Amino acid sequence: MTLLSRRANPKRRRQPMEPTGGYWAYLIPGAIGFAAVVLIPFGMNVYLSLTRFRGVGTPQFIGLDNYTRLIGDPTFWASFGNSLIFIIAMAIAPTAFGVLVAALLFDFIAPRFGTRMSSVMRAMFYLPQILPIAVAGVLWKWMYQPEYGVLNSIFDAVGLGALKQNWLGDSDVAIWSVVNVLIWLQIGYTVVVFMAGLSRVDPALYEAAELDGAGWITRFRVITLNQLRPEIAVVIITTSVAALKVFAPIFVLTKGGPGTSTIVPAYFSFYNFFTTTQVGYGAAVATVLALLVTVIAVGLLLFQTRNSEGFEK
Amino acid sequence: MTSTSVELGTPTAVPAHQPRSPKPARRRSRARRGVSGWVVLIVMLVIAILMLFPFWLALSNAFKPSAEYIQTGPLSVPSTLDFTALIQFWQGVNFNQKLLNSVIISGSVALIAAAISLLSAYAIGVGRIKGRVWILAIFMLAFTIPQEALVYPLFILTRDAGLYDTQLGVIIILSVLQSAFGTYMLSSVLGSFPVEVLEAARIDGASRMQILLRIVLPLTRPTLAVLVTFFFIWTWNDFFLPLVLLPSAANQTVSVSLGALSGQYTSDPTALAAASLAGILPAFIFFILFQRTLMRGVNLGAVK
Numbered sequence: 001m002t003l004l005s006r007r008a009n010p011k012r013r014r015q016p017m018e019p020t021g022g023y024w025a026y027l028i029p030g031a032i033g034f035a036a037v038v039l040i041p042f043g044m045n046v047y048l049s050l051t052r053f054r055g056v057g058t059p060q061f062i063g064l065d066n067y068t069r070l071i072g073d074p075t076f077w078a079s080f081g082n083s084l085i086f087i088i089a090m091a092i093a094p095t096a097f098g099v100l101v102a103a104l105l106f107d108f109i110a111p112r113f114g115t116r117m118s119s120v121m122r123a124m125f126y127l128p129q130i131l132p133i134a135v136a137g138v139l140w141k142w143m144y145q146p147e148y149g150v151l152n153s154i155f156d157a158v159g160l161g162a163l164k165q166n167w168l169g170d171s172d173v174a175i176w177s178v179v180n181v182l183i184w185l186q187i188g189y190t191v192v193v194f195m196a197g198l199s200r201v202d203p204a205l206y207e208a209a210e211l212d213g214a215g216w217i218t219r220f221r222v223i224t225l226n227q228l229r230p231e232i233a234v235v236i237i238t239t240s241v242a243a244l245k246v247f248a249p250i251f252v253l254t255k256g257g258p259g260t261s262t263i264v265p266a267y268f269s270f271y272n273f274f275t276t277t278q279v280g281y282g283a284a285v286a287t288v289l290a291l292l293v294t295v296i297a298v299g300l301l302l303f304q305t306r307n308s309e310g311f312e313k
Numbered sequence: 314m315t316s317t318s319v320e321l322g323t324p325t326a327v328p329a330h331q332p333r334s335p336k337p338a339r340r341r342s343r344a345r346r347g348v349s350g351w352v353v354l355i356v357m358l359v360i361a362i363l364m365l366f367p368f369w370l371a372l373s374n375a376f377k378p379s380a381e382y383i384q385t386g387p388l389s390v391p392s393t394l395d396f397t398a399l400i401q402f403w404q405g406v407n408f409n410q411k412l413l414n415s416v417i418i419s420g421s422v423a424l425i426a427a428a429i430s431l432l433s434a435y436a437i438g439v440g441r442i443k444g445r446v447w448i449l450a451i452f453m454l455a456f457t458i459p460q461e462a463l464v465y466p467l468f469i470l471t472r473d474a475g476l477y478d479t480q481l482g483v484i485i486i487l488s489v490l491q492s493a494f495g496t497y498m499l500s501s502v503l504g505s506f507p508v509e510v511l512e513a514a515r516i517d518g519a520s521r522m523q524i525l526l527r528i529v530l531p532l533t534r535p536t537l538a539v540l541v542t543f544f545f546i547w548t549w550n551d552f553f554l555p556l557v558l559l560p561s562a563a564n565q566t567v568s569v570s571l572g573a574l575s576g577q578y579t580s581d582p583t584a585l586a587a588a589s590l591a592g593i594l595p596a597f598i599f600f601i602l603f604q605r606t607l608m609r610g611v612n613l614g615a616v617k
Contacts, residue, residue, distance in 0.1 A: 022521060023440025030433035030452065030496060033489035038455045041466035048465060101360075104353050112350040123604065124361040127368065130600045130607075132550040134572030135592030139367055142585035149582075150370055153386040184364065192608055245459045248552040252572045266553075269461045274557070279465055290462035297457035298450075 042290070049283035059280065066284035076285065078260045079268045082175060083244055086264065089179035090186050090243035091236050097183075098190025099232065101125065103224050105191070106198045107216065122195055126188035133185070137252025140181045144168050144253075168254055171261035178253055178262055182246070190235055197231040198224070237299060244293050265289040371593060374586035375399055382583050398587035406570050407562070408591055415549055415566040415595075418480055418487070423544035425488040427537055430495025435525050437496065438503025439511065449500060455493035460553050471558060483558050487548055495540045502536050503529065539610040542603050549595070567592060 049066055051059035070076045110118040128136065143150040144167035152164045167177040201223070209219045225232075247266040250256055256263035256271065263271075265285055272282030370387055375398060377391035402408065433452070437445045467486060468477065476482030506529065514524050530537075555569045565573070571592045574585075600607070 023436040023442050026432045026436035026440065026521075026525075027442070027448070030429050030489075030492060033429060033485070033492065034452060034455055036470075037467070037486050037489040038458065038463065041463040041470065042458065044466035044469070045462050101357070104357060108350050108353040109357060112346040113354060117354075121357060121361050122608075124365055126608075127365060127600065130546070130596045132552070132568040132571070132592060132596060134550075134552050134568040135589060135596065138571050138574055138585060138592065139371055139589040142582060142589065143367060143370070145582065145585075148383070148387075150387040154388065157386060157388065184367075187364070196608075241457060245461075247461070248572065251552070251556075266459060266461050270464075270553075273461075273465050282461075283465060286459065286462040286464075289459050293457055293459055294454065297453065 045283050045290075046287055048280055049287045051280045053279040055277040055279055062280070066281050067288075069281065070284055070288065075260050075263060075268060076265075079263045079265045079285075082262060082264050083246075085175060085179060086182065086243040086246050087240050089182040090246065091239035093183050094186035094190045094239065095232060095235055097187055098194050098235075099225065099228060101187070101191050102194035102198055103220050106195060107220075118195075122191060125191045128185050129188035131185070133248040134252055136181060136185055137249055140177075141168070141253055144177055169258060171258040174254055174258060175262045178249060181249060181253065182243075185249075186239060189239070193231055193235055194228055197228045201227040237296065241293055241296055244289065244296070368593065371586050371589040374583055375590040377583055377586075379581060379583045387582070398581070398583040399590065402584055402587045402591055406574075408567075408570075410563065411565055411567045411570045412595065414480065414564060415568070418484055418555070418566060419545045419548040421480075421484045422487045422491060422548040423541045425484065426491040426495055426544045427541050429488060429492035430499050430540060431525075431530070431533070431537065433492065433496040434499030434503050435529060437500040439506060439524075439529065440521075441504075445500070449497060452493045452496050455490050456497070460490075464554065464557050467554070468557060478559060478561055478564060480559070480564055483555055486554060486558070487551060491544045491547060495544070498540065499533065499536060502533060506532070539606055542606045543610050546599055546603075546607075549599070567595065 048059060050061060050063060052062050052065075053059035105118045105121055109121060131139075146152060146164075146166045146169060149167070151167060155161055155163045165173050168174050205223050205227070206219055209223055214222070245266055246264055247270065250262055250264050250267045251270075254262040256267045266289065269282040269285035269289065272278045272285060373389075373391060374382060374387055376394045376396065377389075378393065378395040379398065381389070381392060436442050437449060442448070471477040471479075471482045471486075474482075476485070510528060510532075511524060514528055519527070549566070550568055551566075552568050552572055555566050556572065559565055559569065562570070571588060574588055
């Protein structure tokens with residue numbers, strides 16, 4: 001409503017009394033900070049990506065050599081392939097699971113067992129979200145430890161010793177072990193966002209559907225999923241961006257290994273910067289990642305600007 | 314519709330539903346719990362408890378004597394409360410120091426970032442300066458750009474400026490990066506600030522700075538509180554830049570010191586549990602303190 005009326009009358013908020021020029025001064029701290037911390041460093045990074053630089057001495061300009069080397073580097077492609085898996089782990093799976101959990105909490109638990117019960121359960125789902133990722137990493141590293149770790153001990157205890165794995169040491173299993181941790185971390189965020197979204201939906205919609213004899217699954221499919229569309233879109237885009245940037249869980253859990261089985265672009269560039277000190281090459285990886293993330297983030301920004309009120313051009 | 318089954322879709326359909334009550338808020342009122350309700354409750358509780366299971370394991374094993382762990386495994390409840398592992402970890406990494414570092418860095422970043430955000434958002438939201446949409450879009454790059462694409466130049470720049478391995482350097486950098494999100498949030502809040510109030514103040518001769526400090530600041534305090542809370546927790550949890558820019562142990566944060574643990578202590582399982590617990594505790598305290606703000610903020614950030 002408000003959005004429409006504002007659109008219809010865009011001049012309403014103009015302040016004709018005063019020129020807006022003097023407000024530029026308030027932008028100075030933010031602008032200087034942005035230039036010093038983002039703009040100039042990113043420019044330097046792009047420049048470094050065109051050089052050969054071992055961390056000491058002067059960077060030597062080599063044009064696009066680093067980028068042509070990237071294209072032929074299987075580790076680079078492996079890192080982006082793993083990124084796709086992490087998008088599933090951090091964006092798709094938690095969103096799917098989160099919508100379902102939120103709807104069940106909202107439709108079954110809250111009306112029949114009280115809102116207190118549903119908020120307690122929401123908090124239980126949210127709790128992993130508050131952990132520093134490094135802490136989650138230490139915790140899970142211990143759970144996954146092959147000899148005395150929790151998971152293998154449990155399998156031993158219940159007589160399923162055959163299911164024991166070297167969770168982080170086996171290159172076929174490691175990435176799924178990391179995926180499991182990320183899903184565990186992310187679910188809380190999606191549940192909280194979708195529950196808030198559901199409280200915005202007009203209950204009359206559900207009542208009308210109930211009157212028409214629609215069962216829960218139909219109502220979920222037709223009403224819940226449709227009404228939550230803005231939230232789902234935003235959550236998927238933001239978490240996908242986060243998935244492309246994922247670093248800390250890899251650093252703490254696997255360091256990209258075994259081999260390159262869990263390597264991600266962020267860790268790959270870090271590794272080139274500070275372990276092998278191929279700074280120019282690392283900068284090229286980081287530049288590619290930055291461009292990719294920016295393209296997705298711009299999509300997000302356009303989407304959100306279109307949907308936020310009080311902010312029309 | 315006949316009286317049978319409004320819930321045909323569910324596998325465990327309840328035969329007869331409560332008669333429809335005239336109240337519009339019916340959907341949230343306690344209807345009959347029904348078999349399906351209990352099934353859903355139990356399934357959800359099992360999943361929720363599984364989510365918390367790792368926390369319980371950290372708690373119970375942190376206090377378990379390591380000999381007992383080797384004998385009875387991670388699932389047993391400790392027979393005695395043994396603080397050895399926790400104390401060893403705490404002293405081994407000088408955890409008090411890390412906590413203090415994290416509080417100083419996170420607190421400073423939260424306040425400075427909120428201040429920068431407020432100033433920029435004042436120009437954009439209230440001042441409605443030209444090209445504000447583009448300015449915001451560019452600022453948002455600070456929030457979305459992967460820090461890997463900034464880290465090596467930041468490493469060079471801080472080294473040349475004498476800010477490498479200082480808390481001040483990390484505070485400045487993280488404040489700027491986080492203020493991008495704050496500017497975005499606050500701009501849309503200030504964009505819908507009641508114009509009448511601003512006009513009235515202007516007619517009374519208030520300067521822009523006075524309007525900002527006496528009118529806008531007090532009225533946006535709730536949003537600022539959410540921002541400060543989030544900045545604090547984000548900084549507390551932040552890993553990558555503090556890892557690179559604060560190499561010496563005396564400057565490290567809680568997150569980095571725990572992340573650096575990986576590899577160490579792997580022969581001593583209860584030490585890892587104790588380390589996890591030490592990392593969980595402050596986060597848990599924030600959660601209890603700020604639960605409401607967090608839930609509000611998550612949604613503010615997601616849908617605004």
